[in-house]
Amino acid sequence: xxxxxxxxxxxxxxxxxxxxIIMLGLCSVLAVSTDVANAIGMxxxxxxxxxxxxLLVSIFRKIIPDEVRIPIxxxxxxxxxxxxxxVMKAYFPSxxxxxxxxxxxxxVNCIVLGRIEAFAYKKNILETLxxxxxxxxxxxWVIIVLSVIRExxxxxTFLGLRVLPKAYLPMSILTFPPGGFxxxxxxxxxxxxxxxxxx
Amino acid sequence: xxxIIKSGLTVFIIATIGALLLAWVxxxxxxxxxxxxxxxxxxxxxxIFPKQNGFNELPDFKDIxxxxxxxxxxxxxxxxxxxxxxxxxxxxxxxxxxxxxxLFGYQDDKCKGVxxxxxxxxxxxxxLITSKDFTKQFIDKNLNDPFIPKQDVQAISGxxxxxxxxxxxIKTIGKFYLEKIYGGKK
Numbered sequence: 001x002x003x004x005x006x007x008x009x010x011x012x013x014x015x016x017x018x019x020x021i022i023m024l025g026l027c028s029v030l031a032v033s034t035d036v037a038n039a040i041g042m043x044x045x046x047x048x049x050x051x052x053x054x055l056l057v058s059i060f061r062k063i064i065p066d067e068v069r070i071p072i073x074x075x076x077x078x079x080x081x082x083x084x085x086x087v088m089k090a091y092f093p094s095x096x097x098x099x100x101x102x103x104x105x106x107x108v109n110c111i112v113l114g115r116i117e118a119f120a121y122k123k124n125i126l127e128t129l130x131x132x133x134x135x136x137x138x139x140x141w142v143i144i145v146l147s148v149i150r151e152x153x154x155x156x157t158f159l160g161l162r163v164l165p166k167a168y169l170p171m172s173i174l175t176f177p178p179g180g181f182x183x184x185x186x187x188x189x190x191x192x193x194x195x196x197x198x199x
Numbered sequence: 200x201x202x203i204i205k206s207g208l209t210v211f212i213i214a215t216i217g218a219l220l221l222a223w224v225x226x227x228x229x230x231x232x233x234x235x236x237x238x239x240x241x242x243x244x245x246x247i248f249p250k251q252n253g254f255n256e257l258p259d260f261k262d263i264x265x266x267x268x269x270x271x272x273x274x275x276x277x278x279x280x281x282x283x284x285x286x287x288x289x290x291x292x293x294x295x296x297x298x299x300x301x302l303f304g305y306q307d308d309k310c311k312g313v314x315x316x317x318x319x320x321x322x323x324x325x326x327l328i329t330s331k332d333f334t335k336q337f338i339d340k341n342l343n344d345p346f347i348p349k350q351d352v353q354a355i356s357g358x359x360x361x362x363x364x365x366x367x368x369i370k371t372i373g374k375f376y377l378e379k380i381y382g383g384k385k
Contacts, residue, residue, distance in 0.1 A: 034323030060213075065206040072213055079217040083224050090231035093239065098326060101296070101319045175323050176357060 008127050012134025015195065018111045019142045020188050025111040028102050029143055030180040036159050039147030041095045042102065045084045047136035049106050051129075052080040054120040058128035061121050073116050074107070081106045111139065146183055150174045236316075240302065243314035244287050247304035250280040254287065257380075265375050268293040269368055272300075274380065285311060286380055292368040295360040296320045299328070303369060305376045310340045310369055325361035333362075337369060342377060346370040 016022060019029055032042040056076045057064070064072050085103045088096040096103065106112065115135055120128045151157055154174030156164040173179040244254055260274040275287040285306040291298050296319040304311035315329045327333055336353055340346075346366040348354035354362035 031322050038322060063209065065202070065209055067202075068206045068210050071210055075210075075213050075217045079220055082221055086224055086228040086232070090228040090235065093232075093235045097317070097329070098322065100322050100326060102322065172356065 005126060005130050008130035009134040012131065012136070012138035013141070014138070014191060017138045017142065017191070018115075018135050019139060019184070020191050022111070022114070024114050025109045026184070028105060028109060029146070029184070030177045032099065032102050033143050033146040033180060034150050034154070034175050035098070036144070036147045036151050037095065038099055039143045041088070041092070041099055043136075043140035043143055045081075045088065045099075045103050046106055046109070046112075046139060048084055049077060049080045049109075050112050050115065050136050050139075051132040053077045053112060054115055054128050054132035055125065057116045057120040058123060058125050064121075069117075069121065073113060073121075076116070077112050078107050111135070142187065146180065146187070149183060150180065154179065239316060240289070243302045243316065244275060244277060244304075247287065247302065247312040247314060248277045248279060248285045248306075251285070252278045252280060254278065260288075260380070263375075265371065267367070267371055269371055271372065271375070279306075286376060288372055288376060289316075290368065290372055292364060294318055294320050294328075294364045295325050295358065299364065299368075301365070301368065303372050303376075305342070305373060305381070307381070308342050308377065310337050310342060310373060312338050313365065313369060315365075320361050321358065324355065325358040327355045327358060328361050328365050340369075342370070342373040 012018065014021075018024055019026065028042070032038045053073070053076045057073060060072075081104065084106070085096070088099075088103060115131065119131050123131070148158070151159075152163060153171050155172075156162060156166075156168050156170050171179070174183065245251070248254075254275045254277040257274045257276055260271060262273075263271040265271060269290055269292045272289045272291065274289070277285040277287060279285055283306065285304060288303045288305065289300070290303065291300045293299070298317075299315060299320070300317040302314040302316060304313070313334050315334075318326065318328065320326045320328060333353070333355055344351050346352060346369055348359060348362045348366055352362065352366045
């Protein structure tokens, strides 16, 4: 039993990683992972929304009528998203400015709705907590590692500070969406290679 | 029938609780957001005109549409330390991803700087219109220049439309400034 719960947590990190294996919500991943600061902000906002909304759905799953579950899920996603948006605007104005429209767009991020529909609606609170933590962490590490590579090699900076010498010619393709796609493909290839070798 | 009422009521109750929760969060974040906005305007004005003795809003210029989707929200007159006057025009215009709100600084027949307050341009590309590396080229630029990217304006690679939008806004608002504010005073 205990081992099962732990597996619900670890599956999000690699085996069922939301970006690399399930491959959902890539649009905002590509857009936000150009900067390390943006990626960290997005990870925090996304994790908050995912964990809160998955837990809410799991807690109320017995009283949510099946026919109207999707509107209710959307309320459970939209409320925490709006809270994140307002709090960010009030206390981290510069971060919220540079993230632009992608924080409010967490509402329509398919990872959140996907996890709710596929997992939280059917499982108990403890399993859901583990799942949401694992998925949030799995999302965060991929987007942050991506952003480090894209910012350092694509712009020569790290968190806005120059780390590579001025003579370094930035590979600006990495800051564009196609470059992001190439990187994600490389990540998927590496992860699949490791997972195959293990099994 | 009973089922419909039950489902409808559940959605209603959950939506109401959600709305109340949001209203509560909004009630304490909104004053902070407004404060941040005024602070960012004040900081931006001080950045464009570092040597100044305060500024005040001009009541005659409010909500003016000057065509090209450019809308002037308000105008500030800045008293400079050397006795001269600078003007800050706060305006919105269309960028690539929607409305952009910026402050434009003018003095005599020159642009003294731009500061982007709000935008929804593509992060990492169009959003670079906020960076100093891009906006510093407009400082002390003569308003009779063409303001065309790739000619006299260094465009952001991958964000031609955003670069064009901001250059065009400086030029168009500059024309308005020269005719109605700077010229009108003479």
